[in-house]
Amino acid sequence: MDSLSFRKLVRTLISGALLGGLAGCGSLQKDINVPLPAYANQLVVECYLENGRTPRLAVTESVPYLDDGQAAAAGSYLLKLPNGQNVQLPTDVAAKLTLPNGRTMNLVFRPGLDAATGKYYTHIGTGPITARAGQQFALDAQDQRGRHVTGTTVVPTFIPIDSVKYKFNTQTDTSRRAYFMTKWTDPGATTDFYRLMLHKGRPSNNSETDNDIRDRLFNGQSYAQVTRYRFRPYDTITATLYHVDSLYFDFRQSVRDARNANGNPFSQPSAIHNTVQGGIGVFTVLVKDQKVLILK
Amino acid sequence: MSQIALRNSVLISLLVVLLPGVSLGQVRHILSGIVRAADGTALPGATVAVPALGLGTATETDGTYQLDLPAGPQQVVVSFVGYTSQTAEVKLTRNQHYNFTLAASQSELGEVVVQGQQSLKEKLTTTQMGVEHLSIREAKLLPALFGEVDILKTLQLKPGVQSGGEGSSGLFVRGGSSDQNLILLDNVLVYNPNHLFGLFSVFNSDAVQSVDLYKAGFPAQYGGRLSSVVDVKLREGDRQKFTTSGGIGLISSRLTFEGPINKGKGSFLVSGRRTYFDIFTRALNRANEGKEDYSPIPDYYFYDFNAKANYSLGEKDQLFFTGYLGRDIFGFTSPNGFKSNFTWGNTLGVLRWQHVFSPRLTLNTSAAVTTYKYDLNNSIDQFSFTLGSTILDYTQRADLDYVPNERHTIKVGAMLTEHNFGVGRLQRSSQDNSVNFGADVNYTGQEAGLYASDNFKASDKLQLEGGLRFSGFRSGTNTYGGIEPRASARYSLTDKVALKGSYALMYQYVHLVSNSGASLPTDIWYPSRLSVKPERSQQVSTGASFLLGDGKYLLTNEVYYKWARNVIDFKDGAQIFANNDLDSQFLFGRGWAYGNELYLEKKTGKTTGWIGYTLAWTKRNFPPQLGTTGINGGRDFYPNYDRRHNLNVVVLHQLNARINLTASFVFTSGAPTTLPLGRFALQDIYQGGIQAVPIYPDRNSYRLIPYHRLDLGVVYKLRPSRIGGDRDLTFSIYNAYNRRNAYFIYFDQTRDKATDKVTGYAARQVSLFPFIPSVTYNFRF
Incomplete structure (x- = not known):
């Protein structure tokens, strides 16, 4: 019953009502010019730890919504995805992981594609980690432009x-x-x-x-x-x-x-309710x- | 308002209430009765006057009137727009009951003559401010979306009233939200006045007599909502003969049957309406049955029934009954076994007994029940999922009208409501009991109101109305209450210029849990509790009215300032669906609304109508609380129904005996909306295509483009058929010049057509309704 849950049902009804109005009126939609105020890019981190796997971290930058994505900010690299999307990758971010025993593991800037998940990453750890229920990990990522993201997470049962x-x-x-x-x-x-x-x-x-x-x-x-x-x-x-x-x-x-x-x-x-501070994103243990x- | 000013207003109100005993030293009697049309329908707003004495009054919403006159012969003139005036010689030797029956001035045009509740002269002299009256005939003439006459949408054409969006029948009155309207059907609360997410109201125009919208200076008999009172009265039915009327439109049909009971001792009316979207969609589904790529369209329809009856038990006693039942029904059965049924709607009934102790003293007592509920049932194989919510009220009230002399009209009353809130009812189960859990959150509450008011004619120039309402609410161990002073005054500078002012304090003890811009059937009513305090608003307004052009035009200007506290909104990302801890999702704040409404109207002649212009501001503030930063970090913001400018022009022109032309034009400033400022890329656990996630700045920091629309209509009266009766064709054009108004804006990827690769991002504006013509056939025999 998940796929036609109640919220989806309401959405379906609303969409139906809208479609009724829109029927046969394709020109009811048009592109417009929206002057948005200036937006300061933020660091975005995405890091999912798993027991027995080498940690991988993706650090990107948020951008103005209507940015055409053709120009990278200074200190960032423009990653062109196969579908035409561009993602800004800051190249000046130093990241480290604090393990439950208090030791730190540097996450090295070495962009790549994780064959197991099909995901991009920018930083990778030096080896697999051990994560047991109740243990805490901490993430620290900082670039040379003064942006600093931190986060902690506890391993669920x-x-x-x-x-x-x-x-x-x-x-x-x-x-x-x-x-x-x-x-x-x-x-x-x-x-x-x-x-x-x-x-x-x-x-x-x-x-x-x-x-x-x-x-x-x-x-x-x-x-x-x-x-x-x-x-x-x-x-x-x-x-x-x-x-x-x-x-x-x-x-x-x-x-x-x-x-x-x-x-x-x-x-x-x-x-967005981020799990990290100082930027956008998620840091958690799966x-x-x-x-x-x-x-x- | 400061405490001193508030105390003064309370004292003034008390004095006004306690000052009725003015002795006039002359033998006087009360002349009272009912003014009806030839078919027995009560005529509210008719003028009953004694020209020789310069005295007069307007009939109440049930057609009744009372006049305090010197003993002796009096010539009484009764008049009403669209009807032939009637004069009667009445010899007053005691309190006397006298009923009038008026004939339509042009019987052929009876259905299309524009009427108003009050003549412009009476509107000038009444103490009541901020009230808009709409007769159903007026609403029926105006062009309507899909030809569906909708009284709530017609009210949106009045100054100070905003709609919730294109095509919506939601009302936002003087900066109030849509749940702050007290919507009454024959004095019984209607919790959800909408069908189909607000596209249509629940009021069937064939059954409605009139609508009054109070925006300020609320009479003391009304309470429980902060921002407005929408008082809808049903027709009583033809007392003389059996009549059938109805209409066939693009999306629905209506049928009404009415007639006398026991040789005119009473009358009844039953009226029904049903849409037929489902008939078309079922036919479409049948035509495409078996096609693999075809997804069946779910059934959807709504219906409503109205019933009203009245019966005279004698000269002094009369019984009234009103009932309403309406349902929206959504049903879906997939070929492979999934079933879903979703129904929602209101049910209400009220029985009222009116006893006339004397022409000076009338008592109305009533018992009412009203409920709104929704039920969703999904099932697949042995598993089922049900969800629902209900609010059920039982109300008793008594209202006493007392006219001690011609200078005072006193109203005293009390009401008690037992609320039953079925906030959330959820059950997931399976036949083998492998899944079985649910939640059922119920509350009760008792709401009481006690009021007294006096309309005091201090002099020919000065008229005051003061009232006090004591309201209270209890839910569990939490008890709230307050004093709600109401006051209005009118001072006539000349017989064509009047100055007016009013003040009202209102409490609202039940709140609508809605986190959406639309009126959703799943919105839940929630009681004031320990952490949910009653909402409170105060409003002062002042204005001036000018009768122009030999009484043909009334120009009114009103200025208002309203402030409210404990207004409710929700935490960012609030979870209000199937949440048994809703208290934790609310935010509480303050609100302000102020503005100026300019209104020019004309009610007589071949061309009638009005022009309204409103300049207004509405603001909200929700400071940091409950571990949140509030809304917009605690800074003031404009809710999405704030509109700086609003212009409405309505013209009705009687071209000849058969043809009426109508037009309405609306211009409003763009609605505040929230657009994302930035975006970031999110891959998620597995690579499933990188998602662009919007980053939203402050709420409502952007405005849509201004909204404007012209609607045109023609009512063409057909020749009577062989069986007699009236027939007409009503043509409407919605959005006549096909304006692409902005319904919402979203941001989307742009793609290369050849490679389908993303080339960038663009803002897209979506409009809802283009040029929409419609025709409706109406009949009455």
Whole structure:
């Protein structure tokens, strides 16, 4: 039921009403000139630590929204992505990670592409890290232009997936589809936050569903997240359950609210709730459980 | 207002209330009764006058009047725009009841003669400020979006009233938000006055008699909302004969049936309306059934029913009943087994007993119930998800009208409401019980009001109205209350110039939880509690009215200043959906609104209409609190319904006996909106395409382009059919010059058409409604 959740239903209704008005009137949309005030670029960090993996950090810069992206700021490099997008990479950022034992690990500026995740990074650690529940890590990234981003994060506990299952509908033709259910048990003593992603095929592919869930309504109970009928026979489904902290949950919510507000006149824009200070971005530890099923 | 000024206003109000006993040393009697049209419909606003004495009054909303006159023979003249005046010789030897029935002045044009509640002369002399009256005939003549006559949208053409956006029937009155309007249907609260996210109001124009909008100087009998009172009265039904009327429009049809009860001892009216989007979408779905790429369009429709009946139990007693039921229904069943049903709407009913103790003393007592609820049910296989919210009120009230002499009109009353808030009801379950959890957050609250007011004619030139309202609210262990003084005054400099002033303090104890610019059915009503204090506003206004052109025109200028505290908004990124801890999501702040409204109107002659211009400012301030930086760091900001300039021009012209031409023009300053200033790239856990995330600066720091629109209409009266009756065709053109008004702006990537690669970013403006013609067929027989 995730994919046609209530919020989406309301959005569908609103969109329907709007589309009714827009029907046959393609010219109801036009490009306009919007004079925006000056915007000072900020450092943006994105760093997801995982137990047993070498840390990778992506440091980029925010830019004025309508910037054409053709010119890099002094001290930055313009990364041209295959789809034509440009991303500003500052080349003068020194970054380090403080480990739970108090030692620091320098994150070296060595831009590259992570083959496992398909993601770009700008800085990489010197070796794999060990992250156990309750331990704290700290991030420090500073450029030579006076911008300084810091952040700390605590390793969440591991929450296993109890079971995954699927069921096909009664259709026999090409509209035969299955729903997918992921079930786990929430600990009762704590307020917990989760992110559940379902991927078809490899997890580095685009996710099929992506839900942020808090335990407000099922604290201490078993919980099952059910999709609608959407998967075809012989799809390989990977369910990944992340147990996340409240800061990362808030960051995700604020990113979604901000993105929704750009193009939805009924949505209230949100400022980004960063998990770091002095800039924009997220620094967190990912603790996940994963199950794979082939739908037959 | 300072405490001293406030105390003085309270004392003045008390004095006014306690000063009715003026002895006149002359034998006088009360002449009272009802003024009706030939079909038995009560006529509010008709003039009942005794020219020889220079005395007169206007009938109330139920057509009743009272005149305190010297004993002896009196010549009474009753008049109303669009009807033939009637003169009666009444010999007053005691308090006497006398009813008048007026015939339409041009029966053929009865349906299209423009009427006003009050003549311009009466508007000049009343103490009430900031009131706009709309007769349903006026609303029916004006052009409307999709031909759907909407009284709330017509009210938006009055000065000081803003809409929530293109096509929306939301009302924002003198800087108040849409939940600060007390919307009453025959004195019963309507919690959600909208269908389809505010595109249409719940009021069926066939069933409505009239609407009064109070923007300031609120009479003491009204309370519970900060910014306005919208008092909608239903028609009572034809007392003489059975009549059927209705209309067939582009998106809905209406049917009304009315007639006498027991040979005119009473009357009834039932009226229904239903849209037919779903009929078209089902046909479309059937036509495309089986196509693999086709996604069925969900069913959507709304309907509403109104019923009203009245019955005379004798000369002194009369019973009234009003009922309303409206629902919006959204249903979806996918071919592969997913079902979703979403319904929402209001239900209300009220039974009122009117007892006339004497022509000087009338008591109305009523018992009412009103509820608004929404229910969402999703199911797939054995799993189900239900969500809902309800507010249910039971209200009892008593209102006593007392006219001790011709200088005083006293109103005293009390009301008590039991609120039941079903704030959130959520359940996820499965048939095998493998999933079963939910939440059910309920509150109760009791709201009470006690009021007294006196309209005191101190002299021919000076008229005062003072009132006091004591209001209170209890929810759990939290009790709130306050004194709400109300005062207005009118001083006539000449018989064509009047100066007016008013003051009103209002409390609001229930609040709408809405974090959206639209009226969503999922908006929740929430009580004042420990951390949610009652909202409070005060408003002073002053103005001058000038009768011009031999009484054909009334020019009014009003200036107002309103300030409010404990106004409610939400934390940045507030989670108000299925949240059982909503208290933690609110922010509390202050608000101000001030402005000047200039209004020129003409109500008689072949060409009627009005021009209104408003210059206004609305501001809000939410300081840092609850671990947040407030809104915009605690700096003042303009809410999205702030408009600096607003010009409305409405013209209705009777071309001949069959054709009426109408036009309305609206110009407003652009609405404040929030646009992103910067963006950053976010990859997320897995590479799924880099997302551009907007970075928003202060709320509402940008303004859309000014809004303007011209609507045109023609009402063409057809010849009577073989079975008789009236018929007309109403043509409307919405947005006649096809203005591309800005509904919202968003930023998007631009792409190379050949390679589909991103080439940059652009701002795009979206408009909602282009030039939209429509036609409606109306009938009555």
